[in-house]
Each structure stands twice: as structure tokens, then as C-alpha cells.
Amino acid sequence: MTISADDVRHIARLARLELSDEEVERFRGELSKILDYVAQLEEAEAASAAEPEAPDSPLREDVEEPWPDVKPLHDEAPEIEEGYVKVPRVVE
Amino acid sequence: MTFGPERTATDLVRSIRSGETTAARAVDGALGWIRRIQETGLNAFLSVREREAREEAEEVDRRLADGEDLPLAGVPVAVKDNISVSGGRTTCGSRLLEPYIAPYDATAVVRLRDAGAVVVGKTNLDEFAMGSSTENSAFGPTRNPHDLDRVPGGSSGGSTAAVASGCVPLALGSETGGSVRQPAALCGVVGIKPTYGRVSRYGLVAFGSSFDQIGPVAHTVEDAARLLSVIAGPDPHDATSIPEPAGDYASGLEEWDPKGARIGWPTEYFGEEGLDPAVRSACEAARHAFGSAGAEVVEVSLPHARYGIAVYYIVAIAEASSNLARYDGVRYGYRAPGQEDLISMYLKTRAAFGDEVKRRIMLGTYVLSAGYYEAYYGRGTAVRGRIAGDFEAAWEEVDAILSPTTPTPAFPIGEKVDDPLAMYLNDVYTVSANLAGIPAISLPWGSKDHLPIGVQLMGPRRSEGALLKAARFLEREAPPRPTPRIRAEEAVP
Numbered sequence: 284m285t286i287s288a289d290d291v292r293h294i295a296r297l298a299r300l301e302l303s304d305e306e307v308e309r310f311r312g313e314l315s316k317i318l319d320y321v322a323q324l325e326e327a328e329a330a331s332a333a334e335p336e337a338p339d340s341p342l343r344e345d346v347e348e349p350w351p352d353v354k355p356l357h358d359e360a361p362e363i364e365e366g367y368v369k370v371p372r373v374v375e
Numbered sequence: 376m377t378f379g380p381e382r383t384a385t386d387l388v389r390s391i392r393s394g395e396t397t398a399a400r401a402v403d404g405a406l407g408w409i410r411r412i413q414e415t416g417l418n419a420f421l422s423v424r425e426r427e428a429r430e431e432a433e434e435v436d437r438r439l440a441d442g443e444d445l446p447l448a449g450v451p452v453a454v455k456d457n458i459s460v461s462g463g464r465t466t467c468g469s470r471l472l473e474p475y476i477a478p479y480d481a482t483a484v485v486r487l488r489d490a491g492a493v494v495v496g497k498t499n500l501d502e503f504a505m506g507s508s509t510e511n512s513a514f515g516p517t518r519n520p521h522d523l524d525r526v527p528g529g530s531s532g533g534s535t536a537a538v539a540s541g542c543v544p545l546a547l548g549s550e551t552g553g554s555v556r557q558p559a560a561l562c563g564v565v566g567i568k569p570t571y572g573r574v575s576r577y578g579l580v581a582f583g584s585s586f587d588q589i590g591p592v593a594h595t596v597e598d599a600a601r602l603l604s605v606i607a608g609p610d611p612h613d614a615t616s617i618p619e620p621a622g623d624y625a626s627g628l629e630e631w632d633p634k635g636a637r638i639g640w641p642t643e644y645f646g647e648e649g650l651d652p653a654v655r656s657a658c659e660a661a662r663h664a665f666g667s668a669g670a671e672v673v674e675v676s677l678p679h680a681r682y683g684i685a686v687y688y689i690v691a692i693a694e695a696s697s698n699l700a701r702y703d704g705v706r707y708g709y710r711a712p713g714q715e716d717l718i719s720m721y722l723k724t725r726a727a728f729g730d731e732v733k734r735r736i737m738l739g740t741y742v743l744s745a746g747y748y749e750a751y752y753g754r755g756t757a758v759r760g761r762i763a764g765d766f767e768a769a770w771e772e773v774d775a776i777l778s779p780t781t782p783t784p785a786f787p788i789g790e791k792v793d794d795p796l797a798m799y800l801n802d803v804y805t806v807s808a809n810l811a812g813i814p815a816i817s818l819p820w821g822s823k824d825h826l827p828i829g830v831q832l833m834g835p836r837r838s839e840g841a842l843l844k845a846a847r848f849l850e851r852e853a854p855p856r857p858t859p860r861i862r863a864e865e866a867v868p
Contacts, residue, residue, distance in 0.1 A: 286741075290741075294740050294741050298740040299718075300728070300736060301722035317688065317795065317799075318738075318741075321685040324754050324758055325754070327682050327757075355476070356478055359475060359476065359478070359706065361704060361709075361710035371715060
């Protein structure tokens with residue numbers, strides 16, 4: 284399975300990763316090699332296999348729990364103004 | 376105050392509870408050793424909670440004086456830096472979380488505090504726990520205490536190096552695919568991957584949510600069992616936590632009777648290319664120990680085990696690419712400065728991920744993208760079911776399965792960094808337990824050229840109690856462990 288440089292750029296765009304030309308070339312080779320390796324699953328003829336046992340996950344009551352102090356959470360944001368997280372402009 | 380590489384948490388708790396020493400002195404000792412060991416370049420710790428740990432130790436001494444029953448009274452514990460400890464850094468070994476201060480404790484950490492343990496520091500890891508050598512940390516590699524030119528394994532290499540070097544008797548690591556057991560084997564300590572859901576994931580930074588599990592690192596099976604008993608159990612903050620209460624895994628450890636026990640020998644595992652003859656011999660010696668004590672050793676077949684790495688690298692990275700979408704520079708963590716618009720800010724911020732994280736996000740995005748989902752993710756999930764089915768069939772015949780933990784002892788730093796696939800194959804014996812959600816434990820068995828070797832026991836879901844007893848039996852039979860070259864008592868002048 285060989286993937287092209289354009290494939291790599293397309294995936295990078297979907298994943299919001301900026302790659303240099305050097306990275307595109309390197310990842311193209313590495314990802315192709317890994318995809319070749321995982322292609323062995325085709326021979327596992329697994330299409331009819333059962334799904335793995337689902338873990339127990341009973342739903343709890345949906346009870347509101349106020350966070351004791353939101354100040355430390357706000358302090359995490361790289362930029363904050365009047366209690367709102369600020370980001371660079373979204374539209375032209 | 377002395378406790379060094381051979382001093383167990385069990386002994387330390389006994390001394391503290393009897394008044395022979397105090398939590399404050401135990402924590403002071405650990406902090407001293409951490410400082411000195413750091414000077415050797417081991418790089419096991421990313422941050423040390425010097426002031427907080429001293430205050431917390433004094434509080435533990437007060438609680439003891441008030442008559443509180445504290446199962447881990449005064450034990451210094453190291454915590455992998457992808458597990459939240461309130462008020463301090465939780466970097467995940469990444470530039471993306473370098474500025475982040477955890478605003479709450481992980482459930483496992485809350486339970487450590489309740490039990491009287493004191494978190495003394497946060498340990499190094501491969502960035503976002505993605506790696507098998509701790510070389511992928513943005514803050515430099517951790518080294519192996521048995522040989523500073525070799526890797527400690529990963530991704531919990533900081534935690535296993537911290538225990539192996541004697542800085543702390545206990546540590547928390549985490550597993551998505553072998554990340555506690557593999558470094559435990561390479562550093563010569565005990566590591567447990569509990570049943571999926573046994574330990575709450577609340578406060579563990581998400582990587583592959585259907586795999587992630589916090590696990591104990593310790594010198595001995597008994598210490599690991601004590602730590603697991605404290606951190607395990609249901610938690611309303613994690614909907615996937617197992618609802619039944621955790622057991623007291625340390626009680627009755629010596630009572631296991633090998634007669635009548637059925638131990639599985641997975642034939643496919645020993646046909647894998649790249650299995651070091653010394654590791655094979657270690658497993659054969661462990662098999663002999665079971666057999667000569669009266670256990671029945673039965674060959675079992677796990678025919679889909681050979682697809683484990685391929686399945687893991689599809690399903691886990693698919694989950695990872697979704698989980699790591701949250702690092703967008705908006706609400707917390709690093710944001711690339713000076714960007715004109717939102718998309719540029721995302722791109723420049725996420726450019727700060729390291730190579731391995733980018734590689735996995737790219738692969739995960741690819742296998743989930745339109746046109747490829749069924750061929751990769753769909754098929755991967757189906758084969759995951761088959762791997763779990765192989766184990767279910769094996770449990771009809773045996774109580775536990777004995778295998779290598781890793782194909783080889785610790786390899787030199789730099790040897791596999793340029794070959795991602797070779798690095799992934801380190802986890803060939805460990806990932807199946809993560810795929811199937813079953814518990815597994817690695818314990819030291821012998822050495823090759825002074826480097827430790829680990830053997831692994833796997834058991835059915837929720838079988839931690841029985842598995843730990845079988846592991847304790849093996850531990851009693853095991854040959855002497857190699858002494859780490861770097862360890863706490865030698866770092867003290």
C-alpha cells in the first residue's frame with residue numbers, strides 16, 4: 284500500500300496538522316510501511332467475527348455537580364477576557 | 376532513615392505504623408534520593424513535589440496519631456505524568472501540555488491520599504504515552520537504571536526507573552498497549568495491567584479510551600497487590616469502571632496451591648521471530664517451576680495473537696486521533712503565539728506535537744477517513760473480537776497463561792527510534808491483554824548480561840486475585856535479580 288504525498292497532505296489537513304515538505308515525504312514512507320504491515324488483517328477473515336465483549340457501563344443518575352472554583356479553569360486558557368476564552372478571528 | 380532498592384512498601388508501612396520511623400522521614404528520604412539520582416542523568420522525574428510532599432507527610436503523621444488506619448501510611452509514590460495531581464504540572468511528556476496545571480486529582484490519586492500515600496513526583500513518559508522506550512518525551516529520554524545507555528522501556532519508563540533505582544517503593548504507570556508491563560520487564564520490577572475498568576480512568580489523560588488503564592509498579596508482587604487494592608474499585612466519574620468492589624489482593628498471597636492449577640503455554644508466542652533465547656529460557660524455567668510444584672502445564676493456542684500489533688495500531692490510533700483533537704490551543708495548554716486566524720492557530724499549535732504523536736494522529740485519521748473506515752477500523756475491531764475469543768476458549772482449559780513480557784531485554788537508546796515498526800513489535804506479547812481487556816502481570820525472572828528479563832502471567836477478566844497469587848508463587852521460585860547500577864543507596868555519599 285503506497286500512499287502519495289497528496290494523500291499525506293489531505294490527512295494532515297483533516298487532522299489539523301501542519302507538516303513541512305520534509306515531514307510529508309518522511310511520513311509518506313513510514314505510513315506506507317505501517318499500512319503494509321496492518322494489511323495482514325485481510326487474511327484474518329474476520330468479517331463474521333463477534334464484537335468484543337462490551338465493558339459494563341451502567342449509566343449513573345444525571346446529577347448536576349457544580350465545580351467548586353472555576354477560576355483555576357479559566358486560568359488555564361491561553362487568553363481570557365471577561366470570563367470568555369478568546370481566540371484569533373474565525374471568519375474574514 | 377534508610378530504605379533503598381530492597382526496602383518494600385510493606386516493610387515501610389510496618390515501620391511507620393509501629394512508630395519506628397515517620398511518614399515525614401520516609402518522604403524526606405525519598406526526596407533526597409530523587410535529587411541525587413536525577414544528577415546521574417536517569418531523568419525519571421519531570422517534576423518533584425518537594426514542598427507539597429513534606430506538608431502532606433506531616434498530615435499523614437497527624438492522621439496516624441489520630442488512630443486512622445492507613446494501608447499505605449507514609450509511602451512515597453511516584454505518578455506518571457499523564458495522571459492528574461491537583462495543583463501541579465501534568466505534561467504528558469508534551470510541549471502541548473507544558474503550561475497546563477491539573478485542576479483536580481485523578482481518582483487513583485484521591486485513593487492514594489486517602490490511604491496515606493504521598494505523591495513525591497511526576498515521572499517521565501513517551502509523549503502522550505505513545506512509545507515503548509520513553510525516548511519520545513519532549514523533555515528528553517529516561518535511562519535504564521541497569522545500564523544508562525539503554526532504554527527503560529515505555530511508555531511508563533519514568534515510573535519503572537524510579538522504582539528500580541530505589542527512589543520510591545511504588546509508582547503508578549498507565550497502559551494502552553503494554554506500557555506498564557514492558558518497562559517493568561526491562562527495568563526488573565513488577566508491573567500490573569488490571570482488567571479494563573478495574574481502576575478508574577478519571578484524571579488519566581485519554582489516549583485509547585477502550586484500552587486505557589492505570590497500573591501499579593513495585594519491587595514485589597505483594598507491594599503491587601497492596602497498591603492495586605487501594606486504587607481499584609468502582610467510580611461514578613468513570614462509566615466504564617467495573618461496578619463490583621475491589622478485593623484485598625494482598626491477603627492470602629502465600630496460600631496459592633500449585634497442585635490442581637492449570638497453566639497455559641501459548642505455543643504461537645514461542646514461534647515468534649525475534650524472541651531472544653535468554654527470554655525463552657526464562658519462560659521455560661518458570662514453566663518448570665510450576666510443573667515441578669504440581670501444576671498442570673497445558674499447551675494452548677491463541678491463533679489470532681499474531682494479528683495483535685496490527686489490530687492495536689489500527690484501533691488504538693483511531694481512538695488516539697479523536698482524543699488528541701482536543702489539543703487545539705483554545706481552552707488550556709500551549710497556544711502558538713501571534714496567529715492571525717483560528718485555523719492557522721490550530722495548525723501552528725499542533726505543529727508542537729512530536730513525531731510519534733503526529734504519526735499516530737495521521738494514521739488514526741487515515742483509518743477513520745471516508746472510504747477506509749470499514750477496511751481498517753471495521754476489520755480491526757472484528758479481529759479484536761477474535762483475539763478476545765481466543766482467550767475465552769483458552770480459559771476453558773487453563774486458569775492463567777505464562778509467556779514472555781518482551782521479546783528481548785532492554786535495547787540501546789537510539790536503536791529503534793528511526794524504525795517505528797520495529798519499536799511497535801516490542802509490544803507483541805503485551806498488547807493482546809489490552810485488546811481483550813484481561814489482567815496481566817510482569818515479574819522479573821533472571822537476566823541476560825546483567826539486564827533483567829520479565830515473564831508474564833495473563834488471566835481471565837476480573838481474575839486479579841488468583842493471578843497475583845500465581846505470580847507470588849513464581850516470585851518465590853525466581854532466580855536472584857540483577858542489581859541496578861544506579862540505585863538510591865549508592866547515590867547517597
